Amino acid sequence: MVRVKSNPGKWGVLYMTSFAMFIMTIDMTMMNVSISALVSDLHTTVQGIQLSIALYTLVMAAFMIIGAKLADIMGTKKVFVSGLLIYGIGTTMATFAPNITVLILGWSILEGIGASMMMPVTITYITKTYDGVDRAFAFSVWSAIGGAAAAFGPIIGGFFTTYITWRLGFGMEVLIVIGMFAKMGILRDYPPKRRIKLDVIGAALVATGLFMVTLSILLIDPLGESPVLGVFSIGLAFLFLFFFWERRMESHGKDPLLNLRLFKSRNFVLGNVVSIFFQITLAGAMFTLPIFLQNVAGYSAMNTGLTVLPLSIMMFIFSIYGEKVMKYLSPKQIIQIGILLSIGGLVLLYIVFSPYTDGWHLAPGLALYGTGLGLVFSQITNLTMAGASERDKAEASGVFNSQKQLGMSLGTAFIGAVLVLGMIRYITYYIYSSGIFPNESKEEIRRRVIDWLIRMKQGNLMILPDQMQKVQELSNWALANAMKDAVIFMIISLLIGAVLSLWLPDNIEEMVV
Numbered sequence: 001m002v003r004v005k006s007n008p009g010k011w012g013v014l015y016m017t018s019f020a021m022f023i024m025t026i027d028m029t030m031m032n033v034s035i036s037a038l039v040s041d042l043h044t045t046v047q048g049i050q051l052s053i054a055l056y057t058l059v060m061a062a063f064m065i066i067g068a069k070l071a072d073i074m075g076t077k078k079v080f081v082s083g084l085l086i087y088g089i090g091t092t093m094a095t096f097a098p099n100i101t102v103l104i105l106g107w108s109i110l111e112g113i114g115a116s117m118m119m120p121v122t123i124t125y126i127t128k129t130y131d132g133v134d135r136a137f138a139f140s141v142w143s144a145i146g147g148a149a150a151a152f153g154p155i156i157g158g159f160f161t162t163y164i165t166w167r168l169g170f171g172m173e174v175l176i177v178i179g180m181f182a183k184m185g186i187l188r189d190y191p192p193k194r195r196i197k198l199d200v201i202g203a204a205l206v207a208t209g210l211f212m213v214t215l216s217i218l219l220i221d222p223l224g225e226s227p228v229l230g231v232f233s234i235g236l237a238f239l240f241l242f243f244f245w246e247r248r249m250e251s252h253g254k255d256p257l258l259n260l261r262l263f264k265s266r267n268f269v270l271g272n273v274v275s276i277f278f279q280i281t282l283a284g285a286m287f288t289l290p291i292f293l294q295n296v297a298g299y300s301a302m303n304t305g306l307t308v309l310p311l312s313i314m315m316f317i318f319s320i321y322g323e324k325v326m327k328y329l330s331p332k333q334i335i336q337i338g339i340l341l342s343i344g345g346l347v348l349l350y351i352v353f354s355p356y357t358d359g360w361h362l363a364p365g366l367a368l369y370g371t372g373l374g375l376v377f378s379q380i381t382n383l384t385m386a387g388a389s390e391r392d393k394a395e396a397s398g399v400f401n402s403q404k405q406l407g408m409s410l411g412t413a414f415i416g417a418v419l420v421l422g423m424i425r426y427i428t429y430y431i432y433s434s435g436i437f438p439n440e441s442k443e444e445i446r447r448r449v450i451d452w453l454i455r456m457k458q459g460n461l462m463i464l465p466d467q468m469q470k471v472q473e474l475s476n477w478a479l480a481n482a483m484k485d486a487v488i489f490m491i492i493s494l495l496i497g498a499v500l501s502l503w504l505p506d507n508i509e510e511m512v513v
Contacts, residue, residue: 012186013129014138017122018145019180020080023087023173024115025146027107028057028408029153029286033304034166036294041166044100046291047420051218052100052108053287054412058214059112060119061406062207068120068398069203069257073196076121077189083117086110088177095170107170116405123385123397128190139382144319147377150282152312154290158305166301202245202257209238210406217413262392262399267505271384272403274335274504277497278376279407281342281490284415285311285369288486289362291419296476297358307359311370318374331379332504338375339498343491345369350487355476383504415486422482423475424450430474436467449475 031038031053038049071079090113093106122142130138160168212235219226249256263269286308293299293307318338329337348365381400388396428446449471 010129010134012183013125014141016180016183016186017125018142019176020084020118020122021142021146022149023091023176024060024119025149026153026156026169027091027111027115027173028053028283029150030157030169031166032286033154033158033290033294033301034161034169035290037161037166037301038103042097042100042103048100050287050412050416052104054214054218054409054416055104055108056112057283057405057409057412058211059109060116061214061402061404061409062210063113063116064120064402064405065206065258065395065398066198066203067117068124068395068401069196069198070117071121071124071190072192072395073198075189075191076124077184077187079117080121080125080187081184083114083121084177084180085114087114087118088174090114091170091173091177095167095174097167116401119401120397123381123400124190124393125187127385127390127393127397136382139385140320140378143377143381144316144374147319147374148312148316150286150315152316154286154308155302155305155312158301158303162300162302196255199246199249199255199257202242202249205238205242205245206257209235209242210402211235212238214406214409214413217410217417258395258399259392262388262396265387266503267387268384268396268399269387270500270504271380271387272400274497274500275380275384275400276403276407276410277493277500278342278373278380279404280411280414280493281346282373283408283411284418284486284490284493287412287416288419288483292353292357292479292483293359296355296479299359303359307362308366310363310367311373314367314370315374315377318371319377320374321378330506331383332501332506334379335376335383335504336498336501338372338379339494339501340372341375342369342372343494343498345372346487346491346494350484350491353480353483353487355473355480357480415489418489419482419486422485423478426478426481427475430478431471434470434474436470 031049035046035049039045042048067079067083074082087110090106090110093110094103097103097106126135126138126142156172157166157169160166160172212231214235216228216230216232216235219228219231243260246256246258246260250260289308290301290304293304294301299307345365345368348368349362352361352365384400385393385396427449431446431449
């Protein structure tokens, strides 16, 4: 049993890293329930907000490995403080953003860069401050705070959006940043042990590669053609070049951005690969559910946030207390049970989606899904990081957090694209089959309805009232069926993770049971 009262002061580092984790993670889901308000206030579309959300995690993924390396070059505290400052500037800009361009600059880019500097350092602080049971507990709390922030983000964002303004979500983060600066003395510095040069070419290659891979999915144009395959191929090419370049740096005795010996650890590689599939499903669920609830059920942002409360509560509880069952099961077994429960939750969600679905119908599936995710998140960080040696902890944390953000970005982009494309496919079929526009071009009506849907049903369709009721019914059926398509892809993602988990090690060094 974990004893945390023997030395209360020792948990100060955990408090600081948890606050950092909270603000960085809540940004991924807080605005999901505010899509309608953002579309209206900033005069944009669902795809514009999808771009903002995905770009935030994408920028984090692209720069995370660089941020981790900077800690080896500049020292942990200097990187953490610099990242927090950049993050604070970005969230202040987002608070007062007059349009989608300023929102993307402040939220997606500046906050993303600041977070990419802070997040790897939080893992470094935990690994250097705590050992044994304390470290396992600290990682459980750190993971739980991240999971809870992602899950409770919709409730917080929903409250602000419904009763005040969505801008206060970012304003809240400004206050937390100020409070963290006031307590910065809690953190000690771990200066570099030797002089290291930044691998600029390697940094450019990996950032470009990760950026292009996810951008290719964001470029999917539901109404036309887009260079998805070409951009994706370019991204993969840059990533291959990155690994060849890093191998060359090592062979010449120079400091690479990333030591490739990390990838010789089966534990580390499998932990990262399994984790990314869970991030994809979580991001996909948190992006698509609010769109469904606000369009079909007519929920406000607040009611949308309350609907995902079963997911939030169960994920938080089992992220914290998942380590308690380590007395009886191995981390691998806990993760596999979590995968099965998550799949079961998604199956329940698939069954109930229809134009008549409300929050009560979704509650059992969301609760089961959240339980499974909580169990996985309680173990996956410590399991994965146990595969890296002490000298590689900073770089390992960069890789681990990079894949987490890449998974979140891919989930928002890919599952979001599945939802939009499915919605368009179904509404097109229903309109063509309905015959409700005999005197107008069906193609023009189709394009008009699609534009209306991706603007969250805002604006005038310029059709007769009796036609509007029929179009509303058709669009609700289209969105319900599109949600089922999205859930199928989330289940496939978890099934891949389940298969890969079979090769996770049964016994892990540094894991205290």
